[in-house]
Amino acid sequence: MANSPSGDSAIDRVVRVLETFTIDRTVQTASEIGRRARLPSSTAHRLVDGLIEAGLLERDDEHRVRLGMRLWELALRGSHALRLRQAALPHMERVQARIREHTQLAVLEQDSALFLERLSHPDAGANITRIAGRLPLHASSSGLVLLAFAPEELRERVLAAPLAQVAKETVTDAAALRRLLAEVRRTGVAVAPGSIEAVSTGIAVAVRDPRGEVIAALSVVLPRDAPTEQAVTELVRAARGIRSSLSADLR
Known part of the structure; x- marks a missing residue:
């Protein structure tokens, strides 16, 4: 050119x-x-x-x-994102029906969390995420999962850069964020109260492909003081279901 x-x-x-x-x-x-x-x-x-x-x-x-x-x-022809979304959607629908809050699917794209899908209940609480919208990796539960399992070079680049204060409780201290990411890698789950909005808690889990590589984050957004145990259980079950669906597509 x-x-x-x-x-x-x-x-x-x-x-x-x-x-x-x-x-x-x-x-x-x-x-x-x-x-x-x-x-x-x-x-x-x-x-x-x-x-x-x-x-x-x-x-x-x-x-x-x-x-x-x-x-x-x-953009949709042969799109990996479309295949992932199609595999994830039935499992997301089950999570959304049981939790009755926002359910979201995000992938790592150019140092941010890019949201491929979002399902919402009419009575669900506050949530700024939109399909095709982005959030900083350090400032949402989905982003924390994606950053925790990202290549080390990308993770270190994010940790070395100024971390934007998206909300009052967004983790912006690099040392604290590093400890948080280590815990997310250990558990496969991120819980982020007040990181985006003070009234909400984001919960995300890692979604793996058939080879075991983390390719996405599946999350829900709960009211700030809502219990998190059921949401984690449903998300983990859904993430396993997505991996199985992707495996079935390869047969």
Whole structure:
């Protein structure tokens, strides 16, 4: 791919355009995209027009731009995340029916916890997590599980960086976080009261693939003072079920 005068490649520029879309920002003008992607206006309009022609972006009747269905279609083809989600969903539904709170599936992606699925009960408590949303690895029960079992190089990089204070009780001391991660590795379970929101407790367990590698975290979000024992039991049972389902897919 040809580089621009600034040295970035065409792929770099396309990625920056696509990354301007977020969960809360789903529709933009081409000018807004250019500004957020740090591109000259002419370059942004040209890239947007090309991505629309390819179906990766779409333009509505008011000339606003959104992500295209073609992008969604390509992302799902042969997707490991889709296979994991499909294997996990029946087990998540059982957890959600029994615990009657938010049930979530997250994977490690670019140094954060990326949530692939979330099931919620109408009476469930507070929860900021959304599908395709991200949380810092140190600041949620799912993230703690993923960080605990992540490659050592990634874990040390996170521990060496400033740890954001997402909520009052988020663990931001590297030594304390290191001890917490060691306990999560020992038990396979993370319990994080008040780490994201003061009124909630996140509980997550490791989900392993047929080879025993941790590939995801399965979690529930409970009211702060709710008992945790049943949730842990249900999550552990579900995580084993997901592993069995993935094993069956390989036969």
